[in-house]
């Protein structure tokens with residue numbers, strides 16, 4: 001199909017390519033606003049404490065300091081679901097929480113001022129793990145979260161927001177099963193998505209109630225809406241987005257930072273820039289949610305799942321903004337991968353005195369699946385079912401249904417991804433390499449090779465509303481009014497391609513406005529993998545509307561019916577006599593334009609899909625796990641931009657993706673609650689020197705989405721990989737691995753080469769009954785007794801001792 | 803530090819005489835080269851991410867060598883010549899450097915925040931070793947963080963650029979050795995997306 005298009009499916013130059021390679025792209029911290037001040041935040045050394053007193057007199061007296069704010073000076077703007085977190089508070093709730101704000105003429109002065117602030121704290125007992133937080137009588141972090149359990153559901157998803165998955169009769173389902181597996185598994189290493197550009201904002205307050213905010217996120221208009229409520233509906237908010245140096249979802253959680261910069265601007269009457277240092281980014285900005293499940297899965301010999309039951313504990317850190325939404329989406333996504341008539345999956349969101357969990361690509365689904373699939377694997381193992389066959393059989397098919405995030409039942413009407421999965425398996429050589437559960441594919445001395453596979457998909461590709469306008473100018477050019485801004489995926493360039501295709505214009509005749517909420521209509525933004533279908537759909541509809549209006553105005557001039565007319569390269573002509581073409585300016589006039597409007601409304605009946613195959617080599621001497629090969633398989637419907645898609649699929653490794661199973665983790669000191677690896681040397685990341693062989697297999701089966709039949713990949717690229725790695729390492733070693741990431745330390749402990757130190761980490765899973773374990777349970781099982789969980793932190797502290 | 807001392811810094815072929823001091827337009831003795839480039843000279847193409855010498859985003863050429871500009875004090879660079887990403891284009895024609903053109907052609911960026919640093923590391927490599935093996939390119943870029951995982955396209959783009967530079971140069975002007983065997987088979991497979999069925 002794609003071959004007939006002029007732009008779609010071609011490897012075209014990204015619209016901002018030249019700016020990027022010449023250094024002209026202006027990210028947030030490259031902007032200068034006249035009279036701008038620099039803000040800094042004093043942060044708490046305590047995980048939980050009352051502020052008894054703050055003396056800011058010396059800081060205020062420092063030349064160049066324009067404002068110092070404490071909890072006594074700030075407006076009552078709040079973030080969180082429910083709204084628990086203030087701009088500054090008299091209680092600090094994690095090591096790194098905000099204590100005071102400074103605005104000064106230079107960053108260096110602001111930094112010096114922080115050192116002059118004297119704070120007296122009264123430390124409070126802290127709860128650093130979910131187990132501590134849930135223990136009877138545990139200290140509470142917020143009165144709004146009694147017992148440190150956060151109220152379920154989010155108003156954004158409506159009154160029936162999905163909190164649990166409940167249907168059918170699980171007891172009957174288990175009784176019909178050929179095998180029942182039980183276990184506890186967690187994905188609790190809370191990796192940092194760690195975009196290259198740190199989070200930040202420039203805020204400019206104008207009396208009486210106007211806030212202009214230069215934001216760095218992928219969805220500036222969504223920021224406007226979220227901030228409107230955070231400001232208590234009292235502030236006229238204008239957001240201006242620009243190129244974003246990576247977000248992976250996380251920067252949509254800059255809300256508190258934005259409120260703080262705005263408070264400083266209000267106090268000084270000048271614009272204030274507040275950009276986090278990398279240390280703040282890693283110790284005080286948002287992380288993934290922690291996820292642990294105690295689950296029971298019933299399965300038949302043919303891979304039919306008869307029942308899924310489980311208790312899903314979600315660690316949201318010191319507060320929750322979107323965690324309820326992530327639970328809802330995670331519950332929905334689990335049903336796309338594991339098809340069962342009987343479910344009883346319940347969720348509990350827990351507050352702990354650590355950095356907040358925010359948005360990270362995968363948004364609940366990656367976390368839930370990384371936790372539950374190892375338990376599902378036990379059932380497959382008992383019945384000797386190949387996991388590839390299992391996923392292929394169980395992944396959502398046309399006519400299947402699911403409860404989505406709003407609690408409503410939807411029937412899937414998309415494509416069957418079986419062909420893409422088969423193509424991926426062939427490219428990987430799955431059938432040749434799969435030797436059975438807990439069987440290495442090869443053993444060479446101390447190096448054991450194993451393979452694993454995972455799958456993920458999302459229905460949020462059709463979430464929320466996108467709006468766009470397309471303006472046709474007389475000289476044969478078009479402007480897209482859209483709040484899409486660049487964050488790495490090429491989304492604005494892809495919208496340009498789609499609009500240029502509809503209007504049959506050269507790419508350089510189509511431009512896009514800045515993502516300024518004072519200019520563009522509403523746009524929820526590129527989240528939930530919705531860029532291609534939802535955002536694309538709105539721009540396409542706007543271009544079609546503009547085209548229709550243009551042809552209607554041309555019809556009387558050309559003496560033909562509008563349906564007889566066509567347009568190309570700024571000309572309008574009868575399709576049967578192109579030689580009678582007139583220019584757009586003969587239709588529009590020299591003064592004027594034609595404006596088309598487009599809108600996408602939510603539709604939860606399509607899903608994307610990605611399957612990831614991995615091969616690892618584990619050295620049993622050193623415990624080192626080497627990722628050798630990755631094959632990603634998907635069906636994009638229609639490829640819009642081949643190199644952009646390729647980049648996105650390669651991104652499966654980073655931003656808290658596959659590497660979160662190998663070496664990425666945020667390490668806390670259990671005594672102080674501080675992050676021990678909040679810098680880019682101690683936090684491990686993949687370098688150019690360690691690249692696995694990577695292959696991406698992309699089919700193009702037309703999807704009933706929009707006129708280009710495209711569906712995209714987007715967010716889900718990182719999601720199937722981590723559990724595939726865990727599976728591969730288990731197979732290589734011949735024993736179940738149940739903790740992420742599989743660092744040498746964990747491998748050697750599992751092998752018994754080094755003694756267990758205290759309890760296992762939170763990711764520990766211990767099969768209880770019916771599971772197909774070979775007795776090679778983890779040390780944690782031996783220590784804890786079957787079925788119990790490690791607390792997730794002793795182990796990290798021990799790691800940090802090394 | 804005495805008042806009114808000055809340093810000379812040549813950046814992208816232009817020489818700046820900067821006063822060392824504490825005023826806003828001065829170079830503070832504590833200022834890093836990255837800070838001076840970005841905030842005094844307005845050359846914001848050089849990016850700062852970690853500001854601690856760990857990520858390579860701030861890489862520039864100092865007297866031809868790739869350095870981390872966040873780890874150098876500007877006062878240490880007195881008399882030195884700096885090239886930043888803004889200095890890569892041909893000063894006469896404004897044409898992109900072959901590396902830049904190759905990055906454009908291969909879409910060797912996603913968010914692009916790491917791109918200036920990677921371009922400068924790659925420039926230093928190709929200036930010294932015009933015919934690098936794939937492993938040599940990987941090694942030269944090992945200190946450059948790219949969170950979006952654009953590594954595969956970058957490696958392809960750098961190798962392609964090396965070829966373009968060799969082709970454009972008069973015979974014998976650049977390294978004459980042929981690419982070694984290690985060059986031939988990338989361990990990675992960029993460009994595999996596409997219809998396979």
Ligand code: FES
Pocket residue numbers: 849850851852853854855856857858859860861870871872873
């Ligand atoms: S910003 Fe200089 S190395 Fe990271």
Ligand code: FES
Pocket residue numbers: 196245246488911912913914915916917947948949950951952
């Ligand atoms: S392209 Fe985003 S960090 Fe490299």
